[in-house]
Amino acid sequence: MNRPFNQLCGLAVPCWLLLLLPGAPGARAQTILRxxxxxxxxxxxxxxxxxxxPQAGIGxxxxxxxxxxLQVPAPYTSLAFTYLGYRTVVKTFVxxxxxEINVQLATNAALLNEVVVTGSKGPRYKNKDNPAVALIRQVIEHKEQNRPESYRYVEYEKYEKMxxxxxxxxxxxKDRKIFRNYQFLFKKQDSLAAGGVNILPIYIEEKLAREYYRKDPETRKSIALGNKQVEFDKHFIDNEGLSTYFNRMYQDIDIYANNVALLGNQLLSPIANNAPTFYQFYISDTLRQHVPQLVELSFFPRNKGDMLFAGKLYVTLDGNYAVQQANLSVDKRINLNFVKRLDANLQFAENPDKxxxxxxxxxxxxxxLSEKGSGFYGERTVSFDKYRVNQPGPPGVYEGPARVPVDSLAQRDPNFWQLNRPDSLTQNERAIYRNVDTLQTIKSFQRTxxxxxxxxxxxxxxxxxEVGPSNTFYSFNPVEGFRLRVGGRSTPEFSKRIYFETYSAYGFKDEKWKYFLSSTYALNGKSIYTFPQNFVRASFQRDTRIPGQELEFVQEDNFLLSFKRGINxxxxxxxxxxxxxxxxxxNHFSYALGFRKLQQSPAGSLYFRNVVGDQPNSVTTxxxxxxxxxxxxxxxxxxYQGKLYRSPIIGPYPIFTVRLGTGIKGFLGGEYNYRNLIANATKRFYLSQLGHSDVTLxxxxxxxxxxxxxLDVHRANQTxxxxxxxxxxxxxxxFSxxxxxxxxxxxxxxxFFFNKLPLIKALKLRETASLKLLYGGIRAENDPSQHPALYQFLRDAQGQPTTFTLGRLPYAEASVGVANIFxxxxxDIVKRLTYLTNPNVSEWGLRGRFKLDF
Incomplete structure (x- = not known):
């Protein structure tokens, strides 16, 4: 309810992708064995x-x-069961x-005598005296020496393909009439491949960069060498923002970190410091023929609904206890939205120091959206080449910004990617670039x-x-009554430097016109909606506003915000x-310089009143x-930069904001001298299995x-x-x-808690809790009771005060809630904890909001 659907989209999933998702399941020619x-x-x-x-190489x-x-292609009819310490069994099927094939495995005494380490199995799992847990503790103990940060210098080339x-x-x-002109887009693949038999490739992106790391002083530098991606029509899709979202969904997996960032969530690594508390580990094989010898360590969550991986680690037994390979997946019952299947594979190569x-x-x-229906499949492959350790980079390479963009894509030779890709593109991947260009020439696709x-x-x-936004065309409030609004803005087709934005609105109750006009000039020759911004803007606005309400992402005349409780x-x-x-x-530092001339007039039941001499005096402006x-x-x-505003992709880094406003009395009609300083810091704290906290000071x-x-009229919410x-x-x-x-x-x-409750865990609900505290007050010089010439605090029709100052007791409210409903x-159930005797207050409230996320 905080945002309409057209403003909700892009926060977690690019919504144009959700809208295109078809719903019919694909056909599979295969044998299903259980x-x-x-x-x-x-x-x-x-x-x-x-x-x-074995013949098909699947399992x-x-x-x-x-x-x-297991889903088996039709030609194959035999199944092999192998387990360390047991005789192999082969079964045939039709x-x-x-x-259904149920198998009993018999132990192999001779093989068991050769095994150095074995693990306990079955329901009697425990950490104590468990060789698998002892081994994973060695991996954890050696984590720091096996991370790249243990070297003084690291340098390599990084190629990414998505x-x-x-x-x-x-x-x-596929055969529907509306796709008659699009058959060239559809591709066939193996029946067991991820994504099903029929797929429709729509996006490819390639990046090549030179990466540098220096330990002391710690410095990371990424120099882009090339960047190539499918380009959709910029009138419809923000290609840079789309790339940002896809890269957020498919981040680098650092197996040595305590938590792995994935789809905006944090999953506990199987080699995190506290991994034995949340995972079960089993030694499932030993690879003696490998040099150095490896142990196959299988693991899965103790609770299948927790944000954890399942899979296998291959650990070296050379004294380094390093991960040589990792295969990761997640249980279908994990509390992730829209994820039908996840597979990750990490491969490690040997350095000169072993x-x-x-x-x-x-x-x-x-x-x-459903287990069997159509969906969306994406994969990201990253290759690391020309790896060097403990050799300093070229002089000056560690200076300057952490990321250096590609100097000019236009200067890239057509053969650049053929010469620099570690692996050549498949036929399907090569066709994506060409097909998307062709697709955008089809009129029916443009209309869609x-x-x-x-x-x-x-x-x-x-x-x-362009005309919009549509969610503001109609709204209502007690002062204007029924309100109609129409507006729009210019596009880059009009000019790449000059932008105009305007709207006009009419209230049928107050019978007043409201309007807005702005003109913006981009100083960097780019769209004002392109990062980094550099522009100057002049504007005039005549409109209504609720005092103290500065909405960051939505307009006050948004239709959904018209519904309010109490007196407003x-x-x-x-x-x-x-x-x-x-x-x-x-580097994401910005500054804004502003001039504002503001004339405020009370409307509705709001009034400005002071005392002149001994007589009350009404102030009109x-x-x-x-x-x-x-x-x-x-x-x-x-x-993600949308057409109306930016949708932040919340990460672990803080955001700092400082604003200083200075009022000038006597300049262009200004009535007061003042200085208003506001400082804000916000950060998301990830707490591993306990979720995350967003904290704002x-x-x-x-x-x-x-x-x-x-004064600071504190942000209230009566919606x-x-x-x-x-x-x-x-x-x-x-409060002021x-x-x-x-x-x-x-x-x-x-x-974290719902995942452990029978029946409820199947709903994949998520618990939320919040606390809001506000300390404040008014100095004597701004207290209207001591200075009658100041505007008096508001009172209702019965003479009861409705505007207050904060005393020693803070304003406080707390809530508990359930997220991820459908x-x-x-x-959220919200409880107001203080100042309960103020008139017309609600001690309890039920509030809701849209929250679409993975």
Whole structure:
């Protein structure tokens, strides 16, 4: 409820992809085999037994309960069961028929005598005296020496290839009449390949960079050598933002880190310091013929719903206890949305000092709204080449920004990628570049993209001008009544340097026109919506506003925000003249210089009243002239740039903001001298299996004597949406301060508790909790009771005060909630903890918001 669907899209999943997902399952020509493997003597179920079809080179492992499921191509009819310390068993089956094969394995005494280390099996699993746990503890103990950061210098070339396809498409879907002109896009593949038989490749991206690391002082440098990706029509899709989202979904996997970032979540690594607490480990094989000798270490979560991996590690027994290879997957019951299948493979190569470095990684994820339906399959392959350790890089290479972009793609020789790719592209991958270019020339596809763009962004393009956003066309409030609005803005087709934006609105109750007009000039020759921004903007706005409400991502006349609780008829008519200069830098530091002339007039039941002499006096307008500077630093910030606003991709790095506004009395009608300083810091803290917390600290100080509308009117929320950065049970205009400090904590447990509850865990719900504290007050010089010439605090019709200052007791509210309801909603029960005797307050409230995430 915090954002309509067209503003929700892009926060976790590019919504144009969701809208294109077809729903029919694909056909598979194969034999489906299921069964249970047990110990012939003890009848205990055996985990991680290798179940293979040797001739086909495919296979799987049994799970914790000895169960397996395997899809076998029709020509094959034999199945082999192998397990360390047991005799191999081969079973035959009838091709083309789903069937159950249960197997009992007998121990091999001779083989058991040769094994150096073995692990306990079955339900009596324990860490104590478990050789597998002893081995993983050695891996954990040697982590630091096996990480690249243990070297003084590291240098290598990094090649990345990312591809995406619509997956698991049925023949019926493919042969629909509307796809008659698109048959060249569909591709056939092996029936057991990820993504199904029919796929539709739509995206490919390649990157090549030279990476440098220096330990002392610690420095990381990435110099881009080449970047190539499918280019969609920029009128419809932000290609750079799309690349950012895909790279966020498919991040590098560092097996030696305690937590692995994946799809915006953190999964505990199988070699994290506390991994034995959450994982079960089994020694499932020894590879004596390998040099050095390797141990195959199988692992899976103790609780299958937790954010954990399952798979195998291959550990060296040369004293380094390094990971030579890792195969990772996740259980289908894990609390991840839309993920049908995940497979990752890490391969390590030997350094001259006999330690290992990551040489190649693969990550493939099959997404879908349902298990059997069509979906979206993406894979990312990363190769590391020309690896050098303990050799310093060229002089000066460690200086300057951490990332150096490609100097000019236009200067790349056509043979550049053929010469620099570690592996050549497949025929399907080569065709993606050509097919997407062809696709965008088909008129029906252009019409489809036009429709989707309007549904998602809310804008309809007419060449040099586009109309929108659609969610503001209609709204209502107690002052304006029924409100209609229409607006739009120019596009790069009009000009790449000059941009215009405008709207006009009419309220049928107050019978007043509102309007806005702005003109922006880009100083860097790029779109003002392209990072890094560098522009100057002049604007005028005449409109209504609720005091204290500065919404960051949405307009106040958004239709969904029209629904409010309680009394909310205190509005302002604002006339605002602005001149702003914004300059962003590639390191994500930015500053903004601003001039604002503001004239505020009370509307509805809001009034401005002071005491002149001994008589009450009504004030019709409040005029200020203000100069401001805004400083913002968001290291390593990532976002998706939509047509209306940026959608931040929240990561582990903090964001710092400082704003200083100075009012100038006597300049262009300004009535007050003041200085308003606000500082804000926000950061996400990842707590491994306990989820993550978003923490925001903010403080403000107003210097000078000013009436209460120029104080900090704290952000209240009287809508039924749960707003993260507002006080959800505070009334509009309830508190004002000239100095304050606040703390917001919003924690998501990612289903840590729900995942362990029978029945409930199948719903994949997630627990949330929040706490909001606000300390503040007003100095004597800004207290209207001591200075009657200042505007008096508001009172209701019965004379009861409705605007207050904060005393020694902070304003506090807390909530607990359930997120991921139908993978879309979050509901919170909010409790107001203090100032409960204020009039018209709600002690309890139920609030909701859209929250689409993985």
């Amino acid at each position: 069964g249970v493997v047990t110990d012939a003597k003890t009848k205990e179920k055996l985990p991680f037994v290798n179940v293979t079809v 799987t492992n049994t799970d914790q309960n000895g169960r397996f499921t 091709a083309g028929q789903a069937q 591809t995406f396809s619509f997956s698991n498409l049925s023949d019926k879907f 330690r290992y470095h990551l040489s190649k990684s693969f990550l493939g994820i099959d997404f879908g 993209l036009t429709l989707f763009t309007f549904l998602i962004s809310g804008y309809k393009s007419f060449g040099p001008f 008829d205190r509005y302002l008519y604002n006339d605002v003249y602005r001149l702003d200069y914004v300059h962003e830098f590639s 409040l005029s200020t002239t203000e100069l401001s500077v805004l400083l913002r630093w968001a290291p390593k910030e990532k976002f 903010e403080g403000g100080y107003v210097a000078g004597q000013v009436p209460f509308p120029l 039924y949406s749960y707003q993260l950065n507002s006080y959800n049970l505070m009334n509009f205009l309830e 301060s000239d100095h304050y400090a606040s703390l917001f904590i919003d924690h998501n447990f990612n289903g 993978k879309l909603f979050r509901l």
